[in-house]
């Protein structure tokens with residue numbers, strides 16, 4: 001299926017915070033409970049350690065994505081505690097408080113950080129979960145170029161794909177949002193109102209889910225992006241890792257300079 005660069009509602013500056021946060025909190029809850037990214041933990045950990053990175057800077061973090069569960073998995077296998085800084089162009093203030101209350105080495109930057117222009121002061125191994133597809137090819141390429149220019153490692157991970165079956169599966173999203181919302185903490189009145197009384201969150205999550213699939217890059221397209229990058233000492237790994245449970249796979253691109 002051809003890639004489409006359609007708009008996602010949560011990327012729009014006019015998207016109200018309750019709607020964007022409602023969608024990213026839902027996503028955060030699902031990936032924390034289902035742990036689909038667990039399959040890439042060994043590869044990510046090995047790359048962070050091979051790059052000799054002292055911290056991780058997550059871009060497009062939204063509600064925190066998989067980090068609450070992934071951090072514990074990574075730390076089980078690691079002798080050293082690596083701090084993680086979550087960032088977003090539209091920081092999710094309430095998710096930031098919840099994550100920082102979990103007393104892990106995870107902080108959430110309160111200032112907007114654009115993934116295409118990461119400030120030089122934010123050094124660390126960059127990660128992007130379920131967010132690289134938001135960027136059209138020129139900006140996606142710029143994200144990789146910026147990491148290489150600043151000599152930082154980068155890991156990109158996507159759960160969606162342009163497989164017709166996955167695009168179709170997105171019609172189940174409203175059902176999942178309705179079933180899962182009572183379990184998302186903290187319980188928030190706005191989330192309940194805009195899920196059950198005026199169901200903007202399920203509708204927008206379904207729309208963005210479908211568009212996310214259509215925007216996701218294939219491993220071949222990711223490989224193509226790395227070909228023109230400077231930094232011949234960068235080691236690139238691109239491919240798909242099957243989920244530990246259930247059908248599907250995580251598409252990944254990891255690159256770091258060999259120290």
Ligand SMILES: C[S@@+](CC[C@H](N)C(=O)[O-])C[C@H]1O[C@@H](n2cnc3c(N)ncnc32)[C@H](O)[C@@H]1O
Pocket residue numbers: 010011024027028031059060061062063064065066087088089090113114115116128129130131134
């Ligand atoms: C689908 S959410 C993924 C959130 C999280 N990583 C997860 O796994 O649940 C995509 C996130 O990308 C953020 N985003 C969109 N454009 C961005 C940009 N230019 N720079 C940084 N973040 C951006 C959105 O605000 C949103 O929080």
